[in-house]
Amino acid sequence: MSEAKATVLLQHYLKQLKLPSFLREYEKLAAVCQQERDDYQTYLLRLAEVELADRERRAAERRVKAARFPVLKTLDTFDFKAQPALNQELVRQLLRGEYMDQRENVLLIGNSGTGKTHLATALAFAACQQGRSVRFFSATSLVTQLLEKRQDRELERFQKQLERLELLVLDELGYVPFSKAGAELLFDVIGRAYERTSLIVTTNLPFEEWTEIMGSERLTGALLDRLTHRVHILEANGPSYRLAEAKRRLKAPAGKAKAGG
Ligand code: ADP
Ligand code: MG
Numbered sequence: 001m002s003e004a005k006a007t008v009l010l011q012h013y014l015k016q017l018k019l020p021s022f023l024r025e026y027e028k029l030a031a032v033c034q035q036e037r038d039d040y041q042t043y044l045l046r047l048a049e050v051e052l053a054d055r056e057r058r059a060a061e062r063r064v065k066a067a068r069f070p071v072l073k074t075l076d077t078f079d080f081k082a083q084p085a086l087n088q089e090l091v092r093q094l095l096r097g098e099y100m101d102q103r104e105n106v107l108l109i110g111n112s113g114t115g116k117t118h119l120a121t122a123l124a125f126a127a128c129q130q131g132r133s134v135r136f137f138s139a140t141s142l143v144t145q146l147l148e149k150r151q152d153r154e155l156e157r158f159q160k161q162l163e164r165l166e167l168l169v170l171d172e173l174g175y176v177p178f179s180k181a182g183a184e185l186l187f188d189v190i191g192r193a194y195e196r197t198s199l200i201v202t203t204n205l206p207f208e209e210w211t212e213i214m215g216s217e218r219l220t221g222a223l224l225d226r227l228t229h230r231v232h233i234l235e236a237n238g239p240s241y242r243l244a245e246a247k248r249r250l251k252a253p254a255g256k257a258k259a260g261g
């Protein structure tokens with residue numbers, strides 16, 4: 001077989017087999033392996049490794065997209081010094097993701113601007129990287145969507161989608177009170193998640209005030225019971241980072257703001 005024909009066939013087969021990284025790398029890697037005097041098996045192994053790594057990276061990107069984070073945040077940009085009372089060790093442990101194997105939940109409590117959404121996003125982002133299916137919602141938007149889906153008779157399908165998740169983030173529970181129907185639908189989601197899907201919930205509300213949001217003592221009790229059955233609690237009770245940032249910016253003369261100050 002002529003070399004040109006072999007090349008055309010190989011490229012065709014690699015496309016059919018859906019091995020884009022093989023296709024992209026096989027020539028370059030052949031040259032490298034020749035230079036390093038690697039045997040055929042090593043060459044094949046290295047190609048397979050490239051394909052696998054690319055495939056995992058693409059899958060993680062898809063999971064991040066499907067999770068619909070409002071803003072992408074990771075732990076690299078989180079300043080623990082700004083939140084000294086926060087249990088850093090627990091954050092780092094949770095980042096490894098074992099809590100999801102145990103279907104445990106995470107509750108982030110603290111005032112506005114203390115980094116709860118940032119941390120919840122960082123944990124959920126790490127879960128995406130670990131191959132977990134994740135979805136991020138603000139609690140209010142989830143309730144709105146549940147009510148809409150019910151109206152459109154698509155509630156069941158939506159609930160099934162949520163049930164298939166390994167991690168569900170409910171951000172900012174407690175900022176807006178729910179209607180009775182909304183609270184019941186939300187409770188239903190949390191009930192279905194029980195021992196199936198891990199939840200990360202962020203809230204600015206102490207437990208005593210949850211009744212006001214859910215509207216019913218009975219519902220609140222049941223909800224807290226489900227949520228806190230197996231839960232890791234992170235408390236950020238330091239000053240608002242947003243506020244501190246704004247103050248820093250105000251103090252710094254315009255155009256002369258220094259980084260890190
Ligand atoms: P919360 O959800 O508790 O109201 P956010 O997570 O939305 O607070 O934080 C507000 C802003 O401040 C975000 O841009 C976030 O990235 C940033 N931020 C908060 N805490 C920290 C921190 N400790 N280190 C770095 N950035 C922070
Ligand atoms: Mg928030």
